[in-house]
Amino acid sequence: MDLATGGGPWDAVGVLSAAAAVSSGLVAGIFFAFSVFVMRALGAVPPESGVAAMRSINRVIITPLFIAVFLGAGALGVALAVLGPWPHAVAAALYVVGVFGVTGARNVPWNNELDALTPGTAEAAAYWAGYLRRWTAWNHVRTVASTGATVLYVIT
Incomplete structure (x- = not known):
């Protein structure tokens, strides 16, 4: 069987589909965690703590593996x-x-704006409330999109 065109699970499309399903599923899981509990937890602490924690997350998530x-x-x-x-x-x-x-278009620009603020200031606290709401809403979109992509890779 020709691995590139054989039509089985081990042909090139099958292997790429599996890799795409796993990678998009991992991304979906990260976004899901943020939508379901990370942002809620950050919103439950004082704004200066939430701002500082989110700024730290935004910095440490940028790893070669991610x-x-x-x-x-x-x-x-x-x-x-x-x-x-x-x-x-x-x-x-x-x-x-x-x-x-x-x-x-959405999450990174807001992360950059948050990063430019000093935690503990009135400006950061005022920005934080709106940031939490809109960042999380658009993260829901990312969660649905990456989950939908995963499902399509798995079922085809």
Whole structure:
């Protein structure tokens, strides 16, 4: 059997699909945790503590492993959009738009604005309340998009 085109679970598309499902699923899990309990926990502490903790999270999450999984899921999706069945193209679009697009347009700019503030100041406390609400709302979008992509990779 030709591994590139054999049609089985061990052909190139099958292996790429498995890798895309795992990587997008890992990303979905991270986003899910933030949506379900991390942001709620940060919102339950005094603003100066929440701001300081989120700033720290935003710095320490940027590791080679996280970047490889986060970017890798998108790259695998793009490859599968070309090589795989049509649901893979939908999965790739969900991931690229719903994860990359939202992250770049919403969550990262707000993280950068938060990082520019000094925890414990009135300005940081005022920003924090709105940040929690809008950052979490858009994180829900990222959670749904990455979970949807995972499901499409698994079922096709």
